[in-house]
Amino acid sequence: MPDLRAHHVGITVSDLEETLPFYRDVLGLPVLDRFTVSGDAFATGVGVDGATGTFAHLDAGGARIELIEYDPDADPCTAASVNQTGAKHVGLAVADLEAFYDGLPAAVETLSEPQTTESGASILFLRDPEGNLIEVLEA
Incomplete structure (x- = not known):
């Protein structure tokens, strides 16, 4: 293979x-x-x-x-949350998540402020203009 x-x-x-x-x-x-x-x-x-x-x-x-x-286009199928079957997101890494978050334009929709998970990674989920989820993380 x-x-x-x-x-x-x-x-x-x-x-x-x-x-x-x-x-x-x-x-x-x-x-x-x-x-x-x-x-x-x-x-x-x-x-x-x-x-x-x-x-x-x-x-x-x-x-x-x-x-x-x-x-032709079709009906939208954007998942409302990451735990829905078929949900997808793009993960992007940054060196300083807080600085990235502070630099975001006010109009950008985020799910929360940056959070540090028990694994030690800091994460931030945001949406593009069409509602697609993007994870920005500092590992």
Whole structure:
């Protein structure tokens, strides 16, 4: 069996132009690439008839975050909390979680102030403009 390695974490968004500035400007992730993919092979590959995907790839320090807006779009399925079956989140590490938290714009929704868990990790969960969960941690 071939060796697998992570390539990206994908997040489907309803409005790429509205969501991308959050990841680029608020979280400070550089944009690596932007592109659109369509055609029969893409639609068959993703299992969505007539699909077109508009993509932005961002560099998260060794991991790639892929934001994708689909046409046609579908009903939203954002999980309200992390303990729901099927819930997902992206985890990003920082050297100083308190400084990161203090630097967040007031409009960014967080689930709480930074918390230090019994494992010793400090965590902060926030939401992007579409409600997707992002964990920022200081291990």
